[in-house]
Amino acid sequence: MAVYTDVTDEALFAFLSAYDLGAVLSFKGIAEGVENSNFLLHCEAGRFILTLYEKRVRPNDLPFFIGLMEHLAAKKLSCPLPVKRRDGEALGTLAGRPAAIVTFLDGVSVRKPEARQCAETGRALAQLHLAGGDFGLFRRNALSVAHWPELFAASRARADEVSPGLAQEIAAELDSLERLWPCDLPQGVIHADLFPDNVFFIGPKLSGLIDFYFACNDALAYDLAICLNAWCFEPDGSFNATKGRALLQGYQSLRPLEDVERGALPVLARGAAMRFLLTRLYDWLNVPPGALVKPKNPLEYLSKLRFHQTIDNAGEYGLIE
Numbered sequence: 001m002a003v004y005t006d007v008t009d010e011a012l013f014a015f016l017s018a019y020d021l022g023a024v025l026s027f028k029g030i031a032e033g034v035e036n037s038n039f040l041l042h043c044e045a046g047r048f049i050l051t052l053y054e055k056r057v058r059p060n061d062l063p064f065f066i067g068l069m070e071h072l073a074a075k076k077l078s079c080p081l082p083v084k085r086r087d088g089e090a091l092g093t094l095a096g097r098p099a100a101i102v103t104f105l106d107g108v109s110v111r112k113p114e115a116r117q118c119a120e121t122g123r124a125l126a127q128l129h130l131a132g133g134d135f136g137l138f139r140r141n142a143l144s145v146a147h148w149p150e151l152f153a154a155s156r157a158r159a160d161e162v163s164p165g166l167a168q169e170i171a172a173e174l175d176s177l178e179r180l181w182p183c184d185l186p187q188g189v190i191h192a193d194l195f196p197d198n199v200f201f202i203g204p205k206l207s208g209l210i211d212f213y214f215a216c217n218d219a220l221a222y223d224l225a226i227c228l229n230a231w232c233f234e235p236d237g238s239f240n241a242t243k244g245r246a247l248l249q250g251y252q253s254l255r256p257l258e259d260v261e262r263g264a265l266p267v268l269a270r271g272a273a274m275r276f277l278l279t280r281l282y283d284w285l286n287v288p289p290g291a292l293v294k295p296k297n298p299l300e301y302l303s304k305l306r307f308h309q310t311i312d313n314a315g316e317y318g319l320i321e
């Protein structure tokens, strides 16, 4: 359960006194996620999610995330809507952390995505990229290629505890990625963490996207590479090209990739694998004492990285010319 920070009844009631949500009917920690502390808050006004922003969220970035959810919702993309206090603010402080309340989104996430869910996700990602095109705020990606060496430095000394030879393998790959990383790709607002647990379905239909707390400006195709990693591998570590094709076709039904993006997909997928390998490695080695959280396996992403190192062109992901 990702609850890093406890919220007492007293602190909760003081926080809620700035809102018009009526009496609290129930309040409990949520048993998923690894980044922030999330609570299900049921009030007379309905169901909401209360989030306390933890280590990777910088308070200065919160207006970007809140503004983006408002912008996307106004464009009819289904995502949580920040709830305003009586003074018009969507952000406050609770238990010493920045905190916000967002609307509850109906739907369930899928544990074992099928090809048709990959296709729906590809379409939703393209919708997000198109809808973000005129969002007025900018946030650089704080977890992109330039930041990976620093992230790695925080785990390097203990990396081989997780797997012998890991430190050397990551160091060599970081050198390659620095040389190969493309800087001429179409840019825009990306979600940057659109994993299956952040996409909700009701029956066969995608009902909404959540968790915009890594969203930033970066290469649009990098977001697609993150999804290829998160949606198109099987539990045994093999890549499923049928799912890859479905994801890419779903995306391209709304936003066809440019040639330069197609060509860059293998290296973007390597970079996307590296980004999650590094954050998972850090989290694996640094579980805060007392936190209710189950860190995710970094080696899943080492295996994905090794797969992408064998790929020469995006056709191998199922991309049809």
Ligand SMILES: Nc1ncnc2c1ncn2[C@@H]1O[C@H](COP(=O)(O)OP(=O)(O)OP(=O)(O)O)[C@@H](O)[C@H]1O
Binding pocket: 002, 030, 032, 033, 034, 035, 036, 037, 038, 049, 080, 102, 103, 104, 105, 106, 193, 195, 197, 198, 210, 211, 213
């Ligand atoms: N707006 C929402 N509506 C319904 N459920 C939500 C909403 N926001 C979050 N949740 C629930 O809380 C869980 C954790 O939320 P979220 O994914 O934002 O947390 P996180 O710690 O940032 O996780 P992650 O590890 O994906 O980064 C979700 O899996 C979902 O079950």
Ligand SMILES: N[C@@H](CCO)C(=O)O
Binding pocket: 034, 035, 193, 195, 276, 279, 280, 296
């Ligand atoms: N989606 C991420 C966790 C949130 O950053 C992962 O699976 O590693």
